[in-house]
Amino acid sequence: MTNTNIQILQFGTGNFLRAFFGSMVQDLNENGNNLNICIIQSTSSNSLQQLAAQDYKYNLLVAGFKDGQKIEQIREITCVKDGIRLPDEEEKFLNFAASSQLKWIISNVTEAGMVMKEEGPFEKFAESFAGRLTQWLYKRFQTIPQSETVVLPCELLPDNGKLLRNFILAHSINWNLSSEFLLWIEEKVLFLNSLVDRIVPGFPSHLDLKLKESDPFLVQAEPYALWAIEGPESVCSHLPFLSSDSEVILAGDISGFALRKVRILNASHTAMTGHGLLLGIQTVGEWINSSDREKFLLDIIDNEIIPTINLDRDELKKYANDVLDRFRNPFVSHKLSDISLNSIAKLKSRLLPIFMDYKVLIGYYPPNLSLCLISMLLFYLRTPEKIRDEQEIKLWFKNVSKSQSEIDVLKTALATWLDLEWNSSFENAFNKVRQ
Known part of the structure; x- marks a missing residue:
């Protein structure tokens, strides 16, 4: 059954997004918002199962110096509420396309995953990230065409939003999807280029912390965090993340x-x-x-x-x-x-x-x-x-x-x-x- 209280699908379960994006959503929720994440794992590890066993909660250690001041802070991240393992849970993934609550797609599938791959027939679940997102968007077009979707890739590639959009349009054409769907993508799906900047070394195995024993998903990050999103001022209303405690900026050219x-x-x-x-x-x-x-x-x-x-x-x-x-x-x-x-x-x-x-x-x-x-x-x-x-x-x-x-x-x-x-x-x- 689809979790109806999910607003964000996050492609990527690794340390970076959990320390970078997870902390931003946590900021918003602690200031009165209600944004929940479903994370999607596309690798063969069992990390998602382990994270689910602790109700998707994990701790973030922020340690370093900011403005000359030493910072050592641990906070619990509780904004992740669900998880999907692909390709095993294809149906659960596609069912989220029909959720009007869900609005944002965040990704960090790395430079190696943000590629155009030749896929089989449309009826077969795609192997690539861009192919799977195309199938998901088509299901959304069929079920709730009035809903808007905001796609924010975090891969370190130039014009990553534009790149992903072009991949999806190419898949749509290769699969002979309708011209109405292509028009719908133009009108209802907002792809934004973005740049992420934060050093996330991962699990702090070198530090003497008791929390390491109870939380294998404890993740460490430096205090510095910048998310630059490219777009006109008019997209502000689509970006609650701008109110995060981190430095999230909207600029016409990033x-x-x-x-x-x-x-x-x-x-x-x-x-x-x-x-x-x-x-x-x-x-x-x-x-x-x-x-x-x-x-x-x-x-x-x-x-x-x-x-x-x-x-x-x-x-x-x-x-x-x-x-x-x-x-x-x-x-x-x-x-x-x-x-x-x-x-x-x-x-x-x-x-x-x-x-x-x-x-x-x-x-x-x-x-x-x-x-x-x-x-x-x-x-x-x-x-x-x-x-x-x-x-x-x-x-x-x-x-x-x-x-x-x-x-x-x-x-x-x-x-x-x-x-x-x-x-x-x-x-x-x-x-x-x-x-």
Whole structure:
């Protein structure tokens, strides 16, 4: 039976949305709202079942510094009220389409999940996130066409709302769905680009907290939290989240926020991950706690990343300094292995655009970022058992021919997964890594 007191469907049960979006909805409810979340799990883990066993309640630890003040706060998050496991509970998922109470779709299926995939016939439940959402929206169109739906993707991709909308329109056309449905999407479904910014290291295994024993879903986050949503002032009435205690802003253009965040914070995370894992380093804190590595990262940001961003340089430097402070947060143990999840997709979305823009400016690929990219691929080649990526990618690196030289395999990996040709920047990087 459909839970009629659900207003939000949240695709993604991971640490990030629980610490980021869950805390915002909790803020609203503690100020008199009544917004409840149903979370949707599309992976094979049993985490949803475990979370259901504790009535979907969990605790959030916010620890770090804000405006120079030390913050250590634990709060219970109680706004999640239901869960769906896909594809097992297809019927329950589609039944929510007929609920007039439900208005918002939130997603964080990662860069690897926000893709266009060829699907089977419309009658068969889709495998991809975009395909499933298309089927859900069509059911809504058939049952309650007067209801509006607001879709807010949180994946770290440029124009993520527009991208998802285009995927759904493409699926609709591929399935020969009616022109009336396409018109309804234009009129009744609001897709908004958004940018999320918060470091969420996950379960605080390194901290001495009694709560860890009773709540396996305890999640830690830094105090900083920004959600930038793109749209005109007229959509304010569709966004109660703007009243959250976190920094949730509505702007006509969020491309500047998105570009600086993905290129400075996320690209730095991905860069240090390949570099660090290859050296046996476990966390961001351990990585940054070295004057040589910190200088290396500053050089990357100042000389390889910021020149590719056409925004005020002083503002970018200030943001970069804030990011470094966030990396140094002594309360946070952000595992590089967690950041390495779906690294091939992250290399494509976070590093490759910097490579291309830098080459246009300078004439060759950025040397330090090239070293980091080569390090990540070498980590995949040398320790395939530690890869946290799509099954196809894991199998490729596991089964790649060991009879070839490492440099030849690297060349094939670059061409196969990143569509890059071997060049002097990669040659120099490889030689440095080998030293």
